[in-house]
Amino acid sequence: MSFDGVFTYAIVGELEEALAGGRITKIHQPSAYEIVLLVRARGHNHKVMLSAHPTYARVHLTNETYNNPSEPPMFCMRLRKQLEGSIIESVRQADFDRIIIIDAKGRDELGDLQTKRLIIEVMGRHSNIILVDASTKTIIDSLKHLPPSVNRYRTVLPGHPYVAPPTHGKLNPLEATEEMVLKKIDFHAGKLAHQLVSAFSGISPLFANEAVFRAGLANRTTLPKSFLSLIDDVRGRRFAPMMYTNGEKEWFYVLPLKHLKIEGQPFASASELLDRFYFGKAERDRVKQQAHDIERLMANEKAKNEKKLLKLEQTLEEAKKADVYRLYGELLTAHLYAIKRGMTEIEVANYYDENGGTITIPLDPQKSPSENAQQYFQKYQKAKNSFAVVQEQIERTKEDIAYCDTILSQLETASPKDVEEIRDELIEQGYLRPRAAKGAKKRKPTAPELDRYVASDGTEILVGKNNKQNDYLTTKLAHKDDVWLHVKNIPGSHVVIRNKQPSDETLLEAANLAAYFSKARHSGSVPVDYTRIRYVKKPSGAKPGFVIYENEQTLYVTPDEELVRTMKQRQKEQAAKPS
Numbered sequence: 001m002s003f004d005g006v007f008t009y010a011i012v013g014e015l016e017e018a019l020a021g022g023r024i025t026k027i028h029q030p031s032a033y034e035i036v037l038l039v040r041a042r043g044h045n046h047k048v049m050l051s052a053h054p055t056y057a058r059v060h061l062t063n064e065t066y067n068n069p070s071e072p073p074m075f076c077m078r079l080r081k082q083l084e085g086s087i088i089e090s091v092r093q094a095d096f097d098r099i100i101i102i103d104a105k106g107r108d109e110l111g112d113l114q115t116k117r118l119i120i121e122v123m124g125r126h127s128n129i130i131l132v133d134a135s136t137k138t139i140i141d142s143l144k145h146l147p148p149s150v151n152r153y154r155t156v157l158p159g160h161p162y163v164a165p166p167t168h169g170k171l172n173p174l175e176a177t178e179e180m181v182l183k184k185i186d187f188h189a190g191k192l193a194h195q196l197v198s199a200f201s202g203i204s205p206l207f208a209n210e211a212v213f214r215a216g217l218a219n220r221t222t223l224p225k226s227f228l229s230l231i232d233d234v235r236g237r238r239f240a241p242m243m244y245t246n247g248e249k250e251w252f253y254v255l256p257l258k259h260l261k262i263e264g265q266p267f268a269s270a271s272e273l274l275d276r277f278y279f280g281k282a283e284r285d286r287v288k289q290q291a292h293d294i295e296r297l298m299a300n301e302k303a304k305n306e307k308k309l310l311k312l313e314q315t316l317e318e319a320k321k322a323d324v325y326r327l328y329g330e331l332l333t334a335h336l337y338a339i340k341r342g343m344t345e346i347e348v349a350n351y352y353d354e355n356g357g358t359i360t361i362p363l364d365p366q367k368s369p370s371e372n373a374q375q376y377f378q379k380y381q382k383a384k385n386s387f388a389v390v391q392e393q394i395e396r397t398k399e400d401i402a403y404c405d406t407i408l409s410q411l412e413t414a415s416p417k418d419v420e421e422i423r424d425e426l427i428e429q430g431y432l433r434p435r436a437a438k439g440a441k442k443r444k445p446t447a448p449e450l451d452r453y454v455a456s457d458g459t460e461i462l463v464g465k466n467n468k469q470n471d472y473l474t475t476k477l478a479h480k481d482d483v484w485l486h487v488k489n490i491p492g493s494h495v496v497i498r499n500k501q502p503s504d505e506t507l508l509e510a511a512n513l514a515a516y517f518s519k520a521r522h523s524g525s526v527p528v529d530y531t532r533i534r535y536v537k538k539p540s541g542a543k544p545g546f547v548i549y550e551n552e553q554t555l556y557v558t559p560d561e562e563l564v565r566t567m568k569q570r571q572k573e574q575a576a577k578p579s
Contacts, residue, residue, distance in 0.1 A: 002204070002206060002251055002253055003057070003058055004098065004202055004203065004204030004206070004207060005093070005096045005097055005098060005173075005201055005202015005203065005204075006202060006203070006204070006207055006234055006253075006254060006255070007253065007254050008059075008093050008096075008098050008099075008100060008122065008202065009093055009096065009202070009234060010234075010237070010239050010241075010254040010270045011059055011060055011100070011270050011271065011274075012091055012092060012093045012100055013237055014060075014061060014269055014271055015059070015061065015091040015100070015102075016092070018039075018041060018044075018046050018061060019041050019046060019048070019088045019091055019102075020041070020088060020089075020090065020091065021041060021042070021087065021088065022039040022040055022041025022042070022046065022087070023039065023040050023041070023087055023088075024037055024038070024039055024083050024084055024085065024086050024087075024088065024104060025039065025040050025045075025084070025085075026038040026084065027076060027079045027080050027083060027084060028066065028068045028072070028076065029068070029069075029072060029073050029075065029076035029079075030066035030067060030069075030286065030416075031282075031285075031286040031289065031416075032073075032289065033051055033052050033053040033057075033127075033143070034049065034050070034051045034052075034066070034282070034286075035049075035050040035051075035075075035076070035079065035129055036050070036066055037050065037083075039088065041088070046061055047061065047062050047063070047064075048060070048061055048062070049061075049062040049064075049274075050118075050120050050129055051127070051282065052120070052121070052122075052127035052128050052129050052143050052144065053282065053285065054124065054125040054127065055124075055125075055285070056278055056281060056282045056285065057122045057123070059100050059122060060270065060271040060274040061271035062271065062274075062275050063272075063275060063572075064275055064279075067415065067416045067417050075129075075142075075143055078131065078140065079118075079131060079141075082106075082116050082140060083106065083116055083118065083131075085106050085107075086105060086106030086116065087104060087105050087106065088102060088104050089103045089104065089105050089115065090102075090103045091103075094119075094164060095164075095167060095172060096173060096174060096201045096202040097167070097201055097202055098121065098122040098123060098202065099119065099120070099121050099122070099164070100119070100120045100122070101117060101118070101119050101120075102117070102118040102119075102120075103115055103116075103117050103118075103134060104116050104117075104118065114133070114134075114135065115135065116131060116132070116133065116134060116140070117131070117132040117133070117134040118131055118132075119131075119132060119162070121165060123165065128143055128144045128146070128156065129142065129143040130142040130143070130156060130162065132162045137162050138159065138160070138161055138162070139157065139159065139160050139161070139162050140158060141158050142156050142157075142158075144156070145157050153166060167201060170199065170200055170201035171184070171199060171200050171201065172201055172202075173200040173201065173202065173227075173231050174231065174234070176200065176227070176228060176231060177228075178224040178225070178228065181223065181228070182220060182224060184196075184199035184200075185199070185223065187218075187219065187220060187223075192208075192212050192218055192223060193205060193208035193209045193211070193212045194208070196208040196211060196212075196227065206251065206253055206257060207230065207253075207255070209259050210230065210255065210257055210258065210259050211227040211230055212226070212259075213258060213259035214229070214230070214258065214259075215227075230255060233255060234255070239254040239255065239270065240254065240255060240266065241253075241254050241266065241267040241268075241269060241270045241272070241273040242256060242257070242264035242266055242267070242273070243264060243265045243267065243273060243276065243277055244262045244263075244264045244265075245262070246260075246262055250277065252273055252277045254270050254273075276565070279561075279565055280561075283415060283416070286416055287411065287414050287415065287416055287418075287419055290416055291411050291414065291419045291422070291423075294407070294411065294419070294422060294423060294426065294432075295408065295411055297426075297431060297432070298404045298407045298408050298411075298431075299404075299408065301400070301431065302401055302405065302408070305397050305400045305404065306401060308397050309394065309397045309401065312390055312393050312394045312397060315386065315390050316387070316390045316391065316394065318383060319383045319384075319386050319387040320383075320387070321379075321383060322379075322380050322383035322384045322387065325376045325377070325379040325380035325383060326376070326377070326380040327350075327352065327359075328361045328376040329373050329374070329377040329380060331350065331359065331361060332346075332348075332361060332369065332372055332373035332376065333373045334348075334351070335348045335349075336369045336370060336373065339369035339372065340369075341365070341367070341368055341369070343363050343365060344363055344365050345360055345361060345362050345363055346360070346361055346363060347359070347360045348361065399543065399546075402491070403543050403546075405491050405519070406467065406491040406545060407422060407426070407467075409491035409492065409518065409519040410422060410466045410467070410491070410493075412519070412521070413465060413493070413516075413517045413518075413521065414465055415465065417449065418465045418466050421448060421466050421468045421469065422466045422467075424468070425466065425467055425468050425544055428544075429544070447472060448464075448466075448473075449469075450462045450464060450469055450477075451463040451464075451465055451568075452571050453509075453513060453564075453567035453570070453571050454567055454570040454571040455497075455502075455505070455506040455509045455510070456505055456509065457503055457505065457506055458574075459497060459498065459499045459502060459503075459506045460497075460498045460499075460571075461495060461496070461497050461498070461506075461509070461510050461513060461567070462477070462478075462496045462498065463493050463494075463495050463513055463514075463517055464493050464494040464495075464545075465493060465517065466545075467543075467544035467545030468544065468545075469494075470493065470494040470544075470545040471538070471544055471545060473496055474494045474496070474533065474536055474538070475538055477496075478496045478498075478533045479498075479500075480532065480534040481500045481532055481533065481534065482496050482498055482499070482500070482532070483497040483499065483500075483502055483507070483510070483531070483533075484496055484530065484531055484532065484533050484536050485497070485510050485511055485513075485514040485528055485529065485530040486514055486528070486529055486549075487514055487515055487518040487519075487520055487526055487527065487529075488527040488528065488529050488554060489527075490519050490520050490526075491518065491519045492515075492517060492518025492519060492520070493513070493514060493517035494545075494547075495513050495514040496533070497510045507530065507555065508555065508557060509563065509567060511528040511530065511555045511557045512557050512559060512560055512563050512564065513567070514528045515557050515558070515559040516559040516560070516561065516564050521559045522559070523558075523559070524558045525556045525557075525558060526556065526557055526558065527554050527555070527556055528554065528555045528556070528557060529549070529552040529553070529554050530552060530553055530554075530555065531549050531550070531552040531553070532551070535549050535550050535551045535552070536548075536549040537549070
């Protein structure tokens with residue numbers, strides 16, 4: 001657990017410094033588990049992410065942009081009514097645990113000043129966001145309701161008194177002394193890190209393992225000193241937010257983790273670290289919530305078409321026997337005199353064999369000689385007629401499978417906004433039924449909003465994240481001499497460099513975007529084709545997003561998420577500059 005009491009202590013310091021005295025101007029709920037507060041403090045606007053996600057629970061200042069639903073959920077509406085316009089009085093941590101308390105004072109319907117308390121419990125799958133009346137300690141509402149039938153220790157429902165999660169009698173490490181550490185640790189029992197976690201509130205295995213590691217030969221002299229040295233760094237707010245990765249697993253923390261023996265990536269603040277660590281992770285979860293029905297539909301469609309393709313290929317093999325059926329019919333006609341009803345086969349001379357060989361022809365014993373010959377002629381006609389039809393059906397089925405693959409691939413990198421465009425496309429293509437909404441006005445068609453990135457030399461690069469965006473980018477927006485990129489023979493995004501003569505570095509960065517936003521995003525050495533827009537054509541009647549191209553060249557790149565993030569950040573900074 002990286003987000004422990006120590007990390008919470010660091011975050012609370014950042015929030016208190018940035019938000020104290022600020023006014024809550026807006027509240028949004030981009031997903032089922034996330035609340036975003038917009039706070040105006042000391043002449044600056046701040047966004048605060050409050051997440052009670054079972055896996056990605058956290059609290060921090062954020063620079064990311066979140067898409068909000070057209071209709072705010074009930075809890076969001078309740079927060080707006082109670083908190084918008086309120087002044088943040090304090091941000092604090094409860095008992096060095098993973099609980100953050102934000103007190104905000106505002107006026108109620110009668111104009112009286114009241115303090116509301118927003119409590120964020122970062123407790124893994126038990127995480128919650130609870131709004132409490134500070135004067136009565138009564139719950140106004142919560143993101144997750146917890147009835148007595150679920151938890152006998154405490155009830156989290158509107159109108160009930162707020163009861164904090166149990167502390168299990170742990171000690172506050174900020175108050176620890178050498179004597180307290182020695183009293184809590186049994187050096188003969190082993191598992192010293194586990195004992196530290198069990199004894200002190202807010203201490204995670206990461207922190208405890210670091211304390212044991214820094215103690216060297218951990219004993220009654222070295223371990224307390226090592227533990228208290230780290231606590232002194234926390235108490236003095238001497239934090240060094242770092243992210244670590246070994247290629248398979250990632251960690252983050254606000255103190256250096258020497259026991260990992262990995263070079264860490266430093267960040268200016270704990271909030272910036274969390275923004276980076278959760279880049280894409282939480283959004284992927286939001287997309288999964290929104291697109292689970294589309295994903296299931298397209299997976300089923302793909303499986304259905306793969307079965308259909310097998311049957312068509314079997315039918316094609318049968319169709320390839322057309323010439324054999326014609327030969328059998330002609331030879332039987334020439335040997336009718338030698339055939340008797342009831343025969344199951346006959347061996348006849350093959351007039352078409354230059355070597356004068358014979359051939360054995362299977363017969364239906366229930367049919368006459370002429371009926372057997374006619375049966376083979378009928379099979380010949382049927383096979384000959386079906387050959388072209390089956391070939392056409394095979395090509396169409398392969399296109400349908402490729403289309404399903406494309407949609408599934410696009411869902412892997414889609415944002416919530418992209419999901420709605422994909423849904424619209426599938427409605428237009430007949431895969432989904434339109435959603436009936438009472439009183440809903442039909443949306444006017446608008447140009448798709450493309451993802452924009454900026455290369456190292458300042459060149460703008462545009463990326464289509466779904467078929468609607470790809471079609472718009474490639475066939476309408478891009479200029480004829482712009483450079484177009486796409487992964488070779490793999491579903492992926494259309495990428496366009498808004499430059500007729502891009503540098504080699506820009507070309508590689510754009511190729512990286514094409515590889516990252518494709519089905520090969522986790523592969524190495526991905527082939528990416530590039531050519532001019534003038535050489536990219538959309539065939540008449542082709543499915544959305546499908547194009548053919550020529551005069552291409554190929555680059556090989558390995559997708560780099562950090563490079564993608566850097567180019568996006570560069571675009572945000574460029575957009576924020578006054579024009």
